[in-house]
Amino acid sequence: METLLYVALFAPLVSSLFAGIWGASPKQLFIGIITSGLIFSSFVSSVILFIHLFNGGETIHVMMMDWISAGDLSVPFGFVVDNVSVVMMLVVSLVSTIVHIYSMGYMEHDKGFNRFFSYLSAFVFSMMVLVMSDNFLGLFIGWEGVGLCSWLLIGFWFHKESATWAANEAFIMNRIADLGMLIGIFMIYWNLGSLQYDVVFATVSDLDIEIVTWIGIFLFIGAMGKSAQFPLHTWLADAMEGPTPVSALIHAATMVTAGVYLVIRSNELFSLIPDVGYFIASLGAFVAMFAATMALVNKDIKRVIAYSTLSQLGYMFVAAGLGAYWIALFHLVAHAFFKALLFLGAGNVMHAMDDELNIMKMGGMRKAMLGTAVLMLIASVALAGIYPFAGFFSKDKILEVAFDTHHYILWGTLWITAGLTAFYSFRIVMLVFFGSERYKDFGFHPHEAKSYVLWAMLPLAILAIIAGFFEHQFYEFVTGVLPTYEFSEETHHMVGQLILITTGIALTGIAIAVFSNMFKEGGISSKMQNTFIYKLFDNQWYIPKIYDEVFTKPYKELSEIFWKLDMKIVDASVDGIANSLYSTGEKTRGMQSGNLSYMLRWMVLGLTIFLVSAVAYTYSDVLLTLLQGVAK
Amino acid sequence: MIGLEHYMILTTILFMIGLYGVVVRKNLLMLFFATEIMLNAVNIGLTAISNHYGDLTGQMFAFFIIAIAASEVAIGLGLLIIWFKRHGTIDLDSLQSMKG
Amino acid sequence: MIELIAFYTFAILIVTAFVIVVTSKNALYSMSALAGGMILISGIFFLLNADFLGAVQLIVYTGAVIALYAFAMIFFDSTKDIKESKSSKLIFVLTGFSSILLVLIMTVPLTIGDVTALYPIHENVGNAQDVGMVLFTKYLIPFEVAAVMLLVAMIGGIIMAGKKMDEGIAELREGSN
Numbered sequence: 053m054e055t056l057l058y059v060a061l062f063a064p065l066v067s068s069l070f071a072g073i074w075g076a077s078p079k080q081l082f083i084g085i086i087t088s089g090l091i092f093s094s095f096v097s098s099v100i101l102f103i104h105l106f107n108g109g110e111t112i113h114v115m116m117m118d119w120i121s122a123g124d125l126s127v128p129f130g131f132v133v134d135n136v137s138v139v140m141m142l143v144v145s146l147v148s149t150i151v152h153i154y155s156m157g158y159m160e161h162d163k164g165f166n167r168f169f170s171y172l173s174a175f176v177f178s179m180m181v182l183v184m185s186d187n188f189l190g191l192f193i194g195w196e197g198v199g200l201c202s203w204l205l206i207g208f209w210f211h212k213e214s215a216t217w218a219a220n221e222a223f224i225m226n227r228i229a230d231l232g233m234l235i236g237i238f239m240i241y242w243n244l245g246s247l248q249y250d251v252v253f254a255t256v257s258d259l260d261i262e263i264v265t266w267i268g269i270f271l272f273i274g275a276m277g278k279s280a281q282f283p284l285h286t287w288l289a290d291a292m293e294g295p296t297p298v299s300a301l302i303h304a305a306t307m308v309t310a311g312v313y314l315v316i317r318s319n320e321l322f323s324l325i326p327d328v329g330y331f332i333a334s335l336g337a338f339v340a341m342f343a344a345t346m347a348l349v350n351k352d353i354k355r356v357i358a359y360s361t362l363s364q365l366g367y368m369f370v371a372a373g374l375g376a377y378w379i380a381l382f383h384l385v386a387h388a389f390f391k392a393l394l395f396l397g398a399g400n401v402m403h404a405m406d407d408e409l410n411i412m413k414m415g416g417m418r419k420a421m422l423g424t425a426v427l428m429l430i431a432s433v434a435l436a437g438i439y440p441f442a443g444f445f446s447k448d449k450i451l452e453v454a455f456d457t458h459h460y461i462l463w464g465t466l467w468i469t470a471g472l473t474a475f476y477s478f479r480i481v482m483l484v485f486f487g488s489e490r491y492k493d494f495g496f497h498p499h500e501a502k503s504y505v506l507w508a509m510l511p512l513a514i515l516a517i518i519a520g521f522f523e524h525q526f527y528e529f530v531t532g533v534l535p536t537y538e539f540s541e542e543t544h545h546m547v548g549q550l551i552l553i554t555t556g557i558a559l560t561g562i563a564i565a566v567f568s569n570m571f572k573e574g575g576i577s578s579k580m581q582n583t584f585i586y587k588l589f590d591n592q593w594y595i596p597k598i599y600d601e602v603f604t605k606p607y608k609e610l611s612e613i614f615w616k617l618d619m620k621i622v623d624a625s626v627d628g629i630a631n632s633l634y635s636t637g638e639k640t641r642g643m644q645s646g647n648l649s650y651m652l653r654w655m656v657l658g659l660t661i662f663l664v665s666a667v668a669y670t671y672s673d674v675l676l677t678l679l680q681g682v683a684k
Numbered sequence: 685m686i687g688l689e690h691y692m693i694l695t696t697i698l699f700m701i702g703l704y705g706v707v708v709r710k711n712l713l714m715l716f717f718a719t720e721i722m723l724n725a726v727n728i729g730l731t732a733i734s735n736h737y738g739d740l741t742g743q744m745f746a747f748f749i750i751a752i753a754a755s756e757v758a759i760g761l762g763l764l765i766i767w768f769k770r771h772g773t774i775d776l777d778s779l780q781s782m783k784g
Numbered sequence: 785m786i787e788l789i790a791f792y793t794f795a796i797l798i799v800t801a802f803v804i805v806v807t808s809k810n811a812l813y814s815m816s817a818l819a820g821g822m823i824l825i826s827g828i829f830f831l832l833n834a835d836f837l838g839a840v841q842l843i844v845y846t847g848a849v850i851a852l853y854a855f856a857m858i859f860f861d862s863t864k865d866i867k868e869s870k871s872s873k874l875i876f877v878l879t880g881f882s883s884i885l886l887v888l889i890m891t892v893p894l895t896i897g898d899v900t901a902l903y904p905i906h907e908n909v910g911n912a913q914d915v916g917m918v919l920f921t922k923y924l925i926p927f928e929v930a931a932v933m934l935l936v937a938m939i940g941g942i943i944m945a946g947k948k949m950d951e952g953i954a955e956l957r958e959g960s961n
Contacts, residue, residue: 644782646780647777647780652707653875653878656706657878659882659886663885664885685788686788686791694828698799700879702802703882708875713856714806716853718806720818720849728825728829729887731829731832731837734832738905739904740902740914740915741902741903744919744923748923748926748930750844750845753849754934754937757852758937759937759940761856762941762943
């Protein structure tokens with residue numbers, strides 16, 4: 053069993069190092085095959101571990117080695133495979149395997165083929181460390197690792213300035229959030245003396261409630277950065293500069309869910325502070341609505357899907373904030389499947405259209421790309437939350453939770469957002485795959501992606517369809533570790549009505565999208581485009597602009613001032629030392645000029661000095677008494 | 685009336701003049717002259733001390749210094765003549781072959 | 785009384801002469817002043833009851849050494865003015881200071897401690913006899929060594945200056961250029 057754990061953990065690392073050897077060389081196909089194979093082996097190990105745990109096996113806890121052992125601080129390198137982490141492992145390894153296979157097709161003509169697989173596998177390794185670690189510091193290492201790999205991958209096409217800028221933005225925003233998380237971790241250690249999950253969660257209830265509140269807040273700040281909650285959300289949309297497989301893996305299924313994982317893992321901590329939980333839930337609901345509005349009008353296909361991710365993350369945080377942790381996890385898993393599928397489909401579309409992103413230039417592509425169209429349709433239906441697809445079960449449960457805890461405003465927000473979600477996802481489907489074939493005006497010649505790519509996407513589609521049916525087993529499995537959430541009697545009666553209302557608005561959204569003439573012709577009319585609301589949504593509520601004005605520009609000015617200071621003070625002093633040495637050398641060069649007259653002078657001077665010092669040394673005591681006599 | 689101090693002051697003054705000449709003069713021959721001055725100053729000093737203490741040691745010293753000075757002049761001038769024949773000048777700066 | 789007058793006269797003249805030696809731009813003037821200074825120094829020696837030394841100074845120094853210098857002057861172009869370097873005040877002060885220091889260092893121990901004479905002067909005999917007695921008994925070896933040294937110097941001087949004695953200076957200079 054332990055071997056399986058190590059395989060699952062280190063296979064991606066081996067894969068990354070293996071691909072890294074050929075990092076600077078031209079594309080070699082076997083690298084893609086071998087890395088995909090290694091990630092697949094990690095997946096297989098995760099499956100076996102899952103079956104083991106599912107059949108009632110006990111949690112596997114390994115301590116690989118003593119990592120930090122300084123004074124009172126002892127942090128071992130330990131890993132734990134319990135019900136929660138094995139679920140995450142399954143999701144991560146499955147989506148990673150599929151993305152690896154997909155990338156072989158997608159990055160076929162890219163010069164950085166080998167480098168891409170190296171970074172991708174490194175990312176998988178970091179994510180595995182994050183979910184399998186048994187202490188907060190290991191989690192933080194994985195946290196930073198995924199941040200780094202995200203930076204590497206977003207800025208993969210580093211020749212493009214927009215890509216490097218987006219990568220920096222992502223990394224810096226994550227870093228700001230990581231400060232909060234670090235403070236949270238410090239506080240945990242300071243108050244509890246250990247960073248191991250079991251120790252922390254056993255003793256956290258003994259702490260003063262105010263301290264626990266602060267810890268919770270700080271940890272959540274870290275989660276906010278990683279999961280792109282408002283106000284640290286702008287990086288997610290800009291991260292679409294990276295290649296599409298990256299978006300599928302990182303910004304749909306794994307990295308952005310790390311924040312949710314953190315909250316779920318720390319559920320015992322957050323259960324003690326329901327007020328912070330309520331704040332998390334409110335923020336989540338706000339983000340859900342906020343992102344959905346921006347997705348309504350955006351013309352960039354990947355950005356729409358990115359905002360959709362943001363919105364669904366908000367849903368997850370609502371569930372986690374209100375104490376229904378297993379529901380949040382369930383939605384995380386289901387979302388990973390259909391969101392990754394959506395991204396991969398969008399990648400196919402982009403590839404067919406020579407990396408064109410503007411959906412206004414596409415249309416009626418189902419004739420050219422039937423397979424992708426079907427897959428994306430499945431994913432969109434799942435996203436909209438229609439029975440019997442996966443999204444229905446998870447989203448519905450979240451709405452039930454919101455209703456159950458009497459947070460009706462949250463429920464209302466989420467309900468409207470469900471409608472918006474259905475609307476914009478079908479907007480994409482209609483504008484890209486149905487309607488008039490606008491692409492012909494722009495001279496594109498789309499073709500379907502390679503068959504093995506489609507076959508790779510198929511498991512995701514199947515899972516997106518059937519995952520919902522395993523809800524009960526999932527519940528049984530996960531609540532071995534997570535707390536259950538009992539719905540009140542009242543909600544039990546209302547379940548039927550709630551489902552009806554939710555499905556109703558989703559269908560309404562779809563209907564508007566499908567049946568209105570808007571999308572057959574090509575999008576929202578220009579009359580509507582000039583309204584203020586449209587402009588607000590289109591410019592992402594002007595938030596990036598605000599950040600630019602308020603934070604970036606002043607900080608840049610400050611940096612310039614400090615740069616000048618640095619030049620004048622630090623550089624000047626160092627240069628000054630060097631210059632003084634140099635000039636001293638220049639001046640004393642004259643001593644050795646070979647001129648007899650000068651040499652005689654130096655000789656006289658030297659002689660005098662020698663004599664004086666010799667005499668002073670010999671008669672030092674006499675001289676001292678003499679001087680003292682003179683002084684008096 | 686004329687004690688040791690007078691002679692020692694004379695010695696000091698003459699030595700100073702000689703040293704100044706050694707350090708300042710650019711002509712090699714003049715350099716030799718200044719060296720002679722220094723030697724003579726020392727002679728005076730030695731003799732004055734020897735007279736003051738009634739000792740013959742100082743005079744013997746001075747005697748040998750004179751002998752050595754004579755031989756030194758002979759050799760020095762010989763070298764100077766050879767140098768002059770080769771270079772045509774006895775200026776100190778022409779001795780310098782290093783480029784400062 | 786006469787000692788006072790004699791000392792001051794000699795002293796002032798010597799200092800003047802040597803200042804001329806050191807600062808003159810004309811080589812001949814320097815040399816003449818050097819000769820004058822030497823002679824006056826022998827006068828000082830006589831004042832100090834060092835008769836033999838005074839005579840030796842006259843014979844060897846002013847007679848031989850200055851004559852040597854004079855002969856050497858034949859070879860050099862003595863009509864040209866000697867170039868001088870610009871001497872800063874600093875050098876003057878420095879040399880003065882160092883010379884005072886040197887002399888003080890050498891002589892202060894003498895005046896502080898009490899010194900017993902190693903070879904005391906015998907008043908009844910003359911200075912020459914006194915010197916002779918010490919020179920040929922206690923200082924015999926230095927005397928002989930000095931003689932050898934003078935021999936060597938003489939030979940060396942002849943060889944160095946005597947090369948190509950049959951050619952004149954002008955031809956030599958042309959030949960070397």
